[in-house]
Structures are given as C-alpha cells and as structure tokens.
Amino acid sequence: MTPAVKRPVRRSRLSRTPIWRILFLTVFIIFVLAPLYWVFVTSIKPSDDYLAIPPVWYPDQPTIIHYTAALFDYRGLNGLINSLIISVAATFLSCLFGTLMAYSLARFNTGGQHLSFWVLSQRFLPPIAIVLPIFLNYRALGLNDTHIGMILAYTVFTLPVSVWMMFAYFRGMPRSLEEAALVDGCTRWTSFWRVAVPLAAPGIVAAAVFTFIACWTEFFFALVLTSRNAYTLPTVFRAFLSFQGAQYGEASALAIVSLVPSIVLGVLVQKHLVRGLTLGAIRG
Amino acid sequence: MAEVRVTDLHKHFGAVHAVRGINLDIPDGEFTVLVGPSGCGKSTLLRTIAGLEEITEGEIAIGGDVVNDMRPRDRDVAMVFQDYALYPHMTARANIGFGLRARKMPQAEIDQRVGRAAAMLGINGLLDRYPRQLSGGQRQRVAIGRAIVRNPKVFLFDEPLSNLDAQLRDEMRGEIKRLHQEIDTTMIYVTHDQIEAMTLADRIVLMRDGVIEQQGAPLDLFERPVNRFVAGFLGSPKMNFIPAKLMREDGDRIILSDGISLALPRGRLSTNAAPTDVLLGLRPEHISRAGGEPMVAGTARVDATVDLLQPTGSRTFATFSLGGVPVIAELQAHDVSRVGEKIPLVLNLDRASIFAADSEKAL
Numbered sequence: 299m300t301p302a303v304k305r306p307v308r309r310s311r312l313s314r315t316p317i318w319r320i321l322f323l324t325v326f327i328i329f330v331l332a333p334l335y336w337v338f339v340t341s342i343k344p345s346d347d348y349l350a351i352p353p354v355w356y357p358d359q360p361t362i363i364h365y366t367a368a369l370f371d372y373r374g375l376n377g378l379i380n381s382l383i384i385s386v387a388a389t390f391l392s393c394l395f396g397t398l399m400a401y402s403l404a405r406f407n408t409g410g411q412h413l414s415f416w417v418l419s420q421r422f423l424p425p426i427a428i429v430l431p432i433f434l435n436y437r438a439l440g441l442n443d444t445h446i447g448m449i450l451a452y453t454v455f456t457l458p459v460s461v462w463m464m465f466a467y468f469r470g471m472p473r474s475l476e477e478a479a480l481v482d483g484c485t486r487w488t489s490f491w492r493v494a495v496p497l498a499a500p501g502i503v504a505a506a507v508f509t510f511i512a513c514w515t516e517f518f519f520a521l522v523l524t525s526r527n528a529y530t531l532p533t534v535f536r537a538f539l540s541f542q543g544a545q546y547g548e549a550s551a552l553a554i555v556s557l558v559p560s561i562v563l564g565v566l567v568q569k570h571l572v573r574g575l576t577l578g579a580i581r582g
Numbered sequence: 583m584a585e586v587r588v589t590d591l592h593k594h595f596g597a598v599h600a601v602r603g604i605n606l607d608i609p610d611g612e613f614t615v616l617v618g619p620s621g622c623g624k625s626t627l628l629r630t631i632a633g634l635e636e637i638t639e640g641e642i643a644i645g646g647d648v649v650n651d652m653r654p655r656d657r658d659v660a661m662v663f664q665d666y667a668l669y670p671h672m673t674a675r676a677n678i679g680f681g682l683r684a685r686k687m688p689q690a691e692i693d694q695r696v697g698r699a700a701a702m703l704g705i706n707g708l709l710d711r712y713p714r715q716l717s718g719g720q721r722q723r724v725a726i727g728r729a730i731v732r733n734p735k736v737f738l739f740d741e742p743l744s745n746l747d748a749q750l751r752d753e754m755r756g757e758i759k760r761l762h763q764e765i766d767t768t769m770i771y772v773t774h775d776q777i778e779a780m781t782l783a784d785r786i787v788l789m790r791d792g793v794i795e796q797q798g799a800p801l802d803l804f805e806r807p808v809n810r811f812v813a814g815f816l817g818s819p820k821m822n823f824i825p826a827k828l829m830r831e832d833g834d835r836i837i838l839s840d841g842i843s844l845a846l847p848r849g850r851l852s853t854n855a856a857p858t859d860v861l862l863g864l865r866p867e868h869i870s871r872a873g874g875e876p877m878v879a880g881t882a883r884v885d886a887t888v889d890l891l892q893p894t895g896s897r898t899f900a901t902f903s904l905g906g907v908p909v910i911a912e913l914q915a916h917d918v919s920r921v922g923e924k925i926p927l928v929l930n931l932d933r934a935s936i937f938a939a940d941s942e943k944a945l
Contacts, residue, residue, distance in 0.1 A: 477634050478667035480654040481738075482728070483684035492684075496671045 341550035364547030385513035388452035396460025404468035467501035584645030584735035591640035618789035660729035838905030863935035869911035872926035880932030
C-alpha cells in the first residue's frame with residue numbers, strides 16, 4: 299500500500315496574514331478614509347442634508363453646485379491657480395538650490411561641520427516668530443501680495459528640508475562615481491549633472507513632493523502676506539466661515555479639489571518617493 | 583603612451599603627512615605596481631597622478647608635461663576604481679562610451695571603439711545590460727573597458743581586484759597582464775596584495791608611511807630586500823626572522839640564542855662594519871629536509887622538532903623552533919608526517935638575508 303502523499307495546501311496571501319493584522323489595518327483604513335468620505339459626500343449634498351439626523355450617508359440627488367460656488371463665487375479657482383503657480387515655482391527653486399547646496403555640503407564639506415546643521419535649524423523657528431519681519435520687509439520691497447514674494451518665501455521656508463533630504467542622499471553616494479566621470483573627461487559641473495543628479499533623481503523627487511505638499515497646504519504665511527492678488531487655496535477656506543454660518547458644502551468641495559494635485563503627484567511619483575526616502579539613509 | 587615622473591611629492595591631509603617626498607620615474611610602457619600596507623600612501627599617490635587629489639608640494643609630469651595644475655580630464659589618464667565606479671543608470675555600452683561622449687567624439691567612432699574594447703574583453707554580449715545585471719567579474723571587465731576605450735597615455739588601477747573572490751581574482755590578474763602585453767601602455771597599479779604585485783609588475787614600488795622603502799624588479803625586491811620591512815612584506819608565508827649574534831672571527835658566523843652556530847658563506851655580508859646583534863632572515867622555501875646527500879657550500883644543517891603542520895597539497899608548511907622563535911619551513915608534502923617528529927633540516931644560508939637588529943637594514 300502506498301503511503302498517502304500529503305499535498306501542501308496553497309494558501310492565498312491574505313489567508314496567511316494573521317487575523318489581528320487584518321483587523322488592525324481595516325480599522326486604520328476606516329479611520330483614515332472615513333473623514334475623507336464624509337467630506338466628499340458633504341461636497342455633493344444639498345444644503346439641508348449637511349446636519350440631518352439621521353445622517354445622510356449618500357444623497358438622493360447629488361449636486362455639483364457647491365463646486366461651482368466654491369470655484370467661482372468664492373474665487374477658489376483663482377486661489378487654485380495661484381497655489382499651483384506658487385507651489386510649482388517654489389518647489390522647482392527649492393529643489394534646484396537644495397540639490398546644489400546639498401551637493402556642496404556633502405562633497406566639499408562647505409561650511410565645515412556646522413553649516414549643514416545651521417541650515418536645518420532654520421526650521422526650528424516657529425513661523426509666527428518670523429512672519430512679522432518678513433511682512434514689514436515685503437511691504438518695504440513691494441513684495442506683499444505678489445507671486446514672486448510668495449515664491450521667495452516658500453522657497454526659503456522649504457529649503458532646509460530639501461537640503462537635508464538631498465544631503466543624506468549625496469553623502470550615501472560613492473565619490474568614486476563622480477571621480478570616474480572627472481577622469482573620463484567631465485568637469486566638476488558636468489559630472490554633477492550627468493552622474494550625480496541622475497543618480498539622485500529619486501531623492502530629488504522625494505524632496506519635490508515634500509516641498510510641493512508643504513507649499514500647497516501652507517496657510518499662515520499666505521494669510522499674512524497675501525490679500526487680493528496672490529492669495530492661495532488654503533486662504534480661500536476662511537471665507538466659508540462667515541456670520542451667516544459655515545458653508546460646509548463649498549468648503550468640502552474646495553477641500554476635494556485641493557486634494558487632486560497632491561493625489562495625482564503622489565500616484566505619479568510613489569515608486570520614487572519610497573526609494574528616495576529610504577536610500578539616502580543607507581550607506582553602501 | 584607616456585612616461586610618468588614624480589618629483590619630491592608631498593601630500594598633507596590636515597595634520598596627516600600622507601606622502602613624504604616621493605621621487606619616482608616610470609618609463610613609457612612599464613607596468614609599475616605600488617604596493618604596501620593600508621595607509622602607506624599608495625592610493626593617495628595614484629590619486630595625485632590622476633588629479634583627484636591636489637598635491638601639497640612637488641611635481642608630477644606625464645609625457646614630459648607638468649600636470650600639477652591640470653584637471654583630471656586634461657591629463658589623458660584612465661582609472662579603474664576599487665568599487666568599479668560604473669554609472670548605475672547607464673548600460674555597459676554607455677558606461678564604456680561615456681568618456682568618449684564627454685569628449686564629444688562622433689557616435690560612429692564611439693560605437694566602433696566600444697565594440698573593439700568589448701571584443702578585447704569578451705563582453706560583447708553584455709553591452710546592453712545595466713551594472714546591477716552583471717556579476718563582479720563582468721563589472722570589472724566593463725570598468726577596464728571604460729579605461730581602454732579612450733586609449734589614454736597612462737592607466738591607473740586602484741586595487742581593482744580586491745572586491746573579487748579568489749578564483750576570479752586570479753583570472754582577472756591574468757587578463758590585466760595580457761591586456762598590458764597587448765596594448766603596451768604605461769600602467770600604474772595599486773594593491774596591498776604582494777602576490778598581485780609580484781605576478782603583475784615589471785617594477786614594484788614598495789611603500790610604507792608615505793615613503794618608498796624599495797623599488798625595482800619583483801625578484802630584486804624578493805631576493806635582495808633592503809630592510810626587514812621589505813623582506814617581510816613580500817613572500818607568503820613571510821620570511822622568518824631569527825635574532826642572533828654575528829661573530830666575525832674565523833669567517834662570519836651566526837650564533838643563535840639556543841647556541842646553534844651557522845657559518846655564513848664568504849662574502850655574504852656586504853659591509854665590514856656590521857653590528858653584533860642581527861636578525862637572520864630565512865624564507866620558508868630556503869629551509870628543506872636534509873636527505874642523505876653531502877652538504878653543499880653555503881648551507882647548514884640543524885635538527886628540529888616539528889610543532890605545527892599545515893599541509894597545502896603539494897607542499898607542507900612545518901613550524902618548528904629555532905633560535906627561540908617559531909620558524910616556518912616549506913617542505914615537500916611527504917617530508918614530515920606528524921607533529922613532534924624530529925627531522926634534519928638544511929638551511930640555505932646563501933639565500934638568507936642578514937639585518938641589523940637595531941636599524942633593521944640589510945647588511
């Protein structure tokens with residue numbers, strides 16, 4: 299009699315995951331996504347359904363009226379465009395200068411031991427401590443409520459993080475790669491552009507995403523430094539709280555609109571982002 | 583092709599004096615190996631020749647042109663790095679052609695040269711792979727391809743084989759030697775591996791603490807070391823050093839601490855002003871098992887008890903005590919069978935080195 303052969307049972311990946319982990323993840327996902335869902339539903343609810351008891355989980359007649367109101371009546375579209383211009387420009391400049399500065403700090407030890415930390419220490423200052431001097435200077439220079447003024451402020455504000463993210467990246471990159479390029483016929487500048495920058499691309503992407511999100515969501519500087527021309531999307535939200543009450547639908551609609559660029563950006567660069575955040579820390 | 587001349591070269595890294603007044607003339611087409619222990623300044627010297635380190639003092643000339651203030655790209659040298667330094671974002675083809683593209687060479691010529699270099703190194707089928715898709719040996723070949731494709735005046739190798747396993751290292755060593763024979767260009771090669779140095783070099787430059795201890799043909803250094811350091815660095819297992827007294831009556835005699843007296847061959851010492859305290863340097867291969875044959879001039883016979891055996895197959899390394907220190911002899915595989923065995927040994931004093939005990943210089 300032949301012994302019975304016990305076949306290994308193939309189990310799906312999900313069934314191999316411990317139950318407590320699935321439970322925890324489910325709760326976590328609900329915790330994260332539930333408010334988002336509520337914001338979305340509120341943005342398409344008629345006004346009467348906002349605070350209805352029992353709650354309206356999904357409206358019978360969804361409407362886009364809050365979107366048109368938020369974008370056009372409350373000038374959300376202008377805020378969106380301003381935010382895009384300012385965030386993209388500040389992100390570009392922050393990453394450009396951040397990359398150059400980080401390379402200099404990592405490769406040439408510019409500023410000795412202390413400059414790199416001094417750069418980071420700029421983030422230790424609470425924004426409220428510097429907003430008034432900046433406001434006064436901007437007023438004197440005519441930069442108040444201008445795109446350039448906001449781009450400049452955001453570039454300076456985000457530079458320390460860009461520098462530090464890229465600094466870790468360049469420090470972990472073998473010097474021999476650029477030295478090989480120098481011997482192969484590059485100048486210091488071309489070896490930087492042709493070898494160091496392409497290799498640092500994931501780090502630059504990660505820094506760009508962080509910078510963009512920081513600029514996109516920044517409220518305090520925008521509130522103080524802008525009024526009618528260069529106001530950004532976050533500042534539009536204060537218009538939804540008025541004496542007549544809170545405009546929940548419009549606020550939710552604009553919140554959903556404001557999420558779109560961040561989500562698109564996140565999806566586009568997700569692969570680079572994870573690598574960029576981890577690679578710089580690991581020394582080969 | 584070009585000769586390299588280094589004159590009175592100094593290099594400081596802050597308080598560290600890494601290279602201390604090096605003078606070196608490397609003729610056109612010679613394969614020179616800079617060898618020495620870690621931190622001896624050999625890599626620094628190579629990097630100053632490449633232009634990757636600024637020199638503190640002195641002069642470097644390549645092909646008769648002083649290159650002190652020249653950028654690396656203008657020195658027309660090619661370098662192979664220890665970690666290969668292949669650009670990870672480029673294919674092997676792009677890596678090899680990188681230097682030519684940087685010099686704005688027409689694409690057709692780049693393709694032709696890359697193809698030729700790849701054929702020479704047997705990597706034609708790997709050209710469209712990225713470095714991460716290559717094995718260590720293949721990466722090393724691509725790195726060498728990147729160097730030879732430019733047809734530079736001088737090749738610089740910075741410990742190129744140290745990341746490879748032993749078998750691949752032997753194979754690549756042969757490849758590099760063959761390459762030098764084929765392209766006959768000046769090569770300067772840094773290693774801390776004395777076997778690599780002995781097998782590859784036309785000339786070995788042995789360094790310690792930023793200075794050259796001795797330079798010359800590999801066998802010159804091996805057979806006529808100028809001091810104990812050189813004698814001990816070259817050879818594996820290393821030379822045995824036995825403390826002894828030198829007696830200069832009735833011909834030169836070496837008296838070991840255990841009373842054994844060994845007559846030195848006439849004229850073995852190159853100086854008359856030799857000190858009394860000396861070190862007798864005997865390479866393991868200069869100690870053999872005595873047979874029934876009559877003693878030859880320049881040899882001495884001692885009996886020794888074997889303390890340790892290390893068979894390697896064709897040879898056996900036997901450790902025994904002589905003059906109060908452990909001494910290794912390289913014997914035939916079946917010369918000795920067990921630890922504790924007392925065997926007669928012949929010391930070839932004709933090939934021995936004698937060093938002053940205090941200055942450690944050869945006498």
